[in-house]
Amino acid sequence: MGKKxxxxxxxxALVFGTWTGALAAPAKDSWTVYLxxxxxxxxxxxxxxxxxxxxxxxxxxxxxxxxxxxxxxSTVWHNNMVKNNVIGRFVHTGASGNIxxxxxxxxxxxxxxxTLAEFLAYGKQNFPAEHNAFIFWDHGGGSxxxxxxxxxxxxxxxxxxxxxxxxxxxxxxxxxxxxxxS
Numbered sequence: 465m466g467k468k469x470x471x472x473x474x475x476x477a478l479v480f481g482t483w484t485g486a487l488a489a490p491a492k493d494s495w496t497v498y499l500x501x502x503x504x505x506x507x508x509x510x511x512x513x514x515x516x517x518x519x520x521x522x523x524x525x526x527x528x529x530x531x532x533x534x535x536x537x538s539t540v541w542h543n544n545m546v547k548n549n550v551i552g553r554f555v556h557t558g559a560s561g562n563i564x565x566x567x568x569x570x571x572x573x574x575x576x577x578x579t580l581a582e583f584l585a586y587g588k589q590n591f592p593a594e595h596n597a598f599i600f601w602d603h604g605g606g607s608x609x610x611x612x613x614x615x616x617x618x619x620x621x622x623x624x625x626x627x628x629x630x631x632x633x634x635x636x637x638x639x640x641x642x643x644x645x646s
Contacts, residue, residue, distance in 0.1 A: 492528070493528060493594045493595055494528050494529075494530075494592075494593040494594045494595070495528060495529045495530070495593050495594070495595045495596070495597065496529075496530050496531075496532055496587060496591045496592070496593040496595075496596050496597075497529065497530070497531045497532070497596075497597045497598075497599065498532050498534075498583070498584070498587055498596065498597065498598040498599065499520070499531055499532065499533040499534070499599050499601060500533075500534050500574070500580065500583060500598070500599070500600050500601060500612070501513050501517070501533055501534065501535045501536075501537075501601040501602070502536065502537035502538075502574040502575070502600075502601065502602035502611075502612040502613065502614055503535065503536070503537050503538025503541060503546075503548075503602070503615075504537050504538055504602050504603060504613050504614065504615045505538075505615050506538075506602065506603065507538040507540065507541055507542065508538045508539045508540040508541075508615060511542040513535070513538065513541070513546075513601065514541065514542040514543045514546075516601065517533065517535075517543070517546075517563075518543075520533075520556060521556045521560070521561060521562070521563045522560050522561060523560060524558070524559055524560045525556065525557060525558055527557075527558060529557075530555055530556070530557045530591055530593070531555065531556040531557075532553065532554075532555050532566075532587050532591050533552075533553065533554045533555070533556070534551060534552070534553050534583045535551070535552040535553075535554070536550075536551045536552070536571070536572065536573075536574045536579070536614070537573075537574035537575070537602065537612065537613075537614035537615060537616065537617075538615060538616075539615055539616060545563070545565065549571050550568050550569065550570065550571055551568065551569040551570070551571065551572050551574075551579070552565060552567075552568055553565065553566050553567035553568065553569070553583070553586065554566065555591065566590070567586065567590075569582070573614050573616070573617045573620070574602075574612050574614040574617075574622075575610075575612040575613065575614040575617055575620045575621055575622040576614075576617075576622070577622055577626040577627065577629055577630040578630070580612075580622065580627065580630040580631075581629075581630040581631075581633045581634055584598075584630065584631065584633075584634040584635070585633075585634050588634055588635075598631075600612065603621075605621060606624075607624055609621055610622050610623040610624060610626070610627075611627075
């Protein structure tokens with residue numbers, strides 16, 4: 465396994481541990497892990513998103529966990545599943561290798577907070593769960609430069625404030641539903 469895969473596994477272990485006090489999700493609680501994959505030049509030049517998606521879908525999941533992925537933001541994808549001119553949504557559940565495209569939207573800029581909010585709303589409506597976790601996949605520049613550098617949008621990144629606004633639009637603060645982010 466690559467370093468990024470181990471990082472994802474450790475992130476998920478920490479997420480599950482934060483909720484349960486253990487390193488595994490309890491069998492009775494449902495989980496949706498959102499994975500927002502802005503491919504950028506990491507995919508077009510290095511096939512990194514494809515590699516990480518392949519590793520993720522090769523892992524068997526407990527029945528109570530779903531991984532919902534949204535793809536976009538790259539001029540080239542190095543797999544037969546993801547297209548570079550649309551927003552793709554995929555879900556990985558249960559058995560190793562089980563991934564299904566569940567939605568396709570017109571092309572959109574992944575660094576646009578409205579694109580993020582639409583993904584969050586889609587997941588909340590179509591894959592409700594007792595616990596939700598969120599992972600951004602792309603370049604990150606922290607509080608200075610933001611993240612989600614869609615290479616088709618002249619390098620524009622989403623600021624932390626824009627990210628917060630997108631989350632607040634779908635998961636308003638103080639409304640009882642928690643969303644963990646990484």
